[in-house]
Amino acid sequence: MKLVLENVSLEINHERILENVDLEATVGTPHSIIGPNGSGKTSLLRVIAGIYKPTQGKVRIEGTPEPRRVIYYLPAEPGVFPGLKVIDYLQIALGLKGLYGETGITRVMDILEEFKADKHLYRDLSTLSSGERRLVYLAAAAASDRSIILIDEPTSHLDLKWAITAMNLLMNRLRGKVFIFTTHDVNIASAFSKQTTVISNGRVYASGGPGEVYSRELLRRVYGVDLVEFTDSEGRRFYVPST
């Protein structure tokens, strides 16, 4: 299965949000989208999710008869109904059968345990910490049976340990799927994606493998900051602020 964006442009209220965006994502190649605030990352994900209709260009999903049914999209801040319980969320998001999702829940139990989402199945989402809540949302995305998983800011609200753990779990669980995520953290993108698209002002600034695409110069031009670069043994590049 393959997801292809061809020359996608998006206008909202006569404002150009995306311009001539091309993107290709395939199974087993986690794809990150990075870029400054307001660059169009989330809008791009929403176009792929079918929430926004592109004003121009096409979103094509190859290798499936019914494209709408294959996408699972997790927004950065899903505005869930106040008082929704964890089990309600999982049951609805994953379409689990049975009064309390009891016929489907065993299938996804391992994943819920990995994300520590099994501990508070009967609690209100609103009573969890923002990090715990995020892990529930991520567990659902990881457990989804859909084959294209889109996550806006997977590591938001997570501490360092859980950001890394959750990304590793997602990599593992979504290995056989098309997985696209946006992130503010270039190091997360560097460590966990095999393909990256850098967006700036609604346009693709650069795309390819993060090892090839990211550089001090590119990040300085896109974000306007000076960074110090490190390269690990696998050729992945990481950045810290220069003092």
Next chain:
Amino acid sequence: MTGKKQYGIVSQYKRTLSITLLITLLLFVGEVYLGPIHYTPSQVTSALLHKTGKASTVVWDIRLPRAVGAILTGLVLGISGLLLQVALKNPLAEPYLLGVSGGATLGVIVSLATLPALGYIGMNIAGFIGAILAVSLVILVGELTGYNVYAVILAGVAVGGMTASLALVIFITLQGGRQLGMLWMYGTLSLVGWSEALQLLVPAALILLYLALYYRQLNLLLLGDEQALSMGVDPRSARRAMIIVSTITVGMLTTYTGPIGFIGLMSPHIARMLVGSEVKRLSILAIPVAISLTLLADLMARNLLPSGQEAPLGSMTALLGVPFFLYLLSRRPAET
């Protein structure tokens, strides 16, 4: 481990539902056996079985249709509350607090004052128009405030207050039927006979059918608009449909019962506290809870006052509902 837990909670759910249904049944029996005119249980039973004796007319022509009316009223109000809460993403929403019932009341009174010859059909249509106008005002405030939970409710209460006052002014100019009319203005089931109960089947069937057909949409809306959209539900049109269906049905209901508050607020909340928010699971319980609350409030309305006087049902539901509403308000906004 959790698999077992899941089955545990399913049996707990079944127990909760059974107890609720039992309470509903008991209240239904109470509605038939108790009333301002005192009959012994055996007199009522004999009237029920043989349609003879002096209790027969009261039991068959007054109490039974009224009890059936209470069931249909509870059903419409309970589901309508649920629909409005999900549609407006507002756990405090319900037809009375949103001004829907008040708008319908005003519509019905206007129809009575201007075109009394049209009868129930005129009142039904006018009730619906009044309800739609009232809810449109509230939605306008919602649009302007980003659907702020409290702003929407305040707007609803204000519109409800205004429409009720206007209805009262017009009502005073009407001739005849003062006492019954007054009762109706504050909500009552005393006008529901067999023919009205039969007509109440229409809004009840309509709202129940809508819920049965669209509960999946409601469920997806609980996940938030973006996720719902990505799963193929357009939140805007789904919301519009839900508000229209609950407004039509409550508009029709109000023609027969007058405005009845808080049932639509309390029943989804009580059910939600017991079994969570998933719409199918929730509504299977919320409907009998709503029916029970209506029957309980009507039993109070008919039996609490001395010397056979009847209190308005709306006063009784307010007596039950206002403390509940205040309790919800006093909790942190995130949990309401």
